[in-house]
Amino acid sequence: MSSLIITLALALFTVGFGRTPFMDLPLALALMSFGGGLVFARFLGKHL
């Protein structure tokens, strides 16, 4: 959830401040959060 919100917030900040080259940051976070979410689910099911 937090990675999802931060991804959208970074995209909104990028548009709001007019720094379009920084759109790479939410793009990278969206890709990384997919793996992170799967690792979290695996950890949650086995260890928590």
Place this chain on the structure above:
Amino acid sequence: MTVGIAVEDTSLLLVVLLCWLGVLGMWRMKEPMQALHYLSLPAVAGAILIVPAVLISQGVGQAFWKVLLIALILIASNSVVTHATARAFRARELGHWEPLDGDPIEMVHEEKQT
């Protein structure tokens, strides 16, 4: 104020509101299965609404294609991650994730009568 700016502002406002609604929904729901449903608000509707806002403000350029890619990644990955998390919750609660005889149909616990 032109129509384009009004649509852009409305879309961005809706994205922010949907993010807040998703966070409040996850916070208020007691059961993890119920809370997981609120992930879809920012992941799907928020990600879709940010695309026309960037299209109007920046035009068809690098930023638009990147936001479109972000929206597609969020929509595709949200369902997979939500399903994996729900399965992990179920496996933690029941010891297995497959539906077996005698399992509760819904993973919602009854509130204790006081």
